[in-house]
Amino acid sequence: MLKEFKAFAMRGNIVDLAIGVIIGGAFNKIVSSLVNDMVMPLIGLVLGGVNLSALSFTIGDASIKYGMFLQTIVDFLIVAFSVFCIVKVLNKLKKQEEQQNTAPVVTKQEALLTEIRDLLKHRQVEQ
Template identity: 75%
Template sequence: MWKEFKEFAMRGNIVDLAIGVIIGGAFNKIVSSLVNDMIMPLLGLLLGGLDFSSLSFQFGKANIKYGMFIQTIVDFLIVAFSIFLLVKGLNKLHQRKKQEKIEEQPVLSKQEELLSEIRDLLKQQQRERG
């Protein structure tokens, strides 16, 4: 059972996923700092010095912090847009590489085409005999 678990844990997909989670956590800190330290203060300044993080209201004994909710939504939108741009860039790079592979295929001369046909015919004859 330990051997099976070790094989499962060491598969490329699991390791890639672990790396993605770690990088995602670090990326989250960067985006949170971008939102909290740069975007929200600028947005608050544009809206007349409004600090979203302190927006709240009292409902009975509960303190409803809707400003933090707004800030979390902005954070999510920035993360989602960043990931969209990253995936779009990777797809474009993948398409470019795919196109380069198509263009790299060598063009055979007439003599090479004939030699390839002869080779294929000889292989076919060998299969039919054997």
């Protein structure tokens, strides 16, 4: 059972997934800091010095923090746009690599015609 678990855990997909989760967590902290410390204060400044994360209203004992919700939406949009850009670049690189690796396929007929052409050129040079 231990050997099977080790084989499962050491597969490339599992290791790649673990690395992705770790990098994603770090990226989330960066984006959250960008939104909380830079974007939202600028938006609040444009709106007349309003701290959007503090916007809320109270219904009974419940406090509805719609400012935090707006901040989370901005956070999501930045992450989604960043991931979109990364995927777009990776797809472009993958497409270029596939085009470079695709060698033209020569049929038997083309190979024979090329050989005949080369023989005719060789005959003309000898004469």
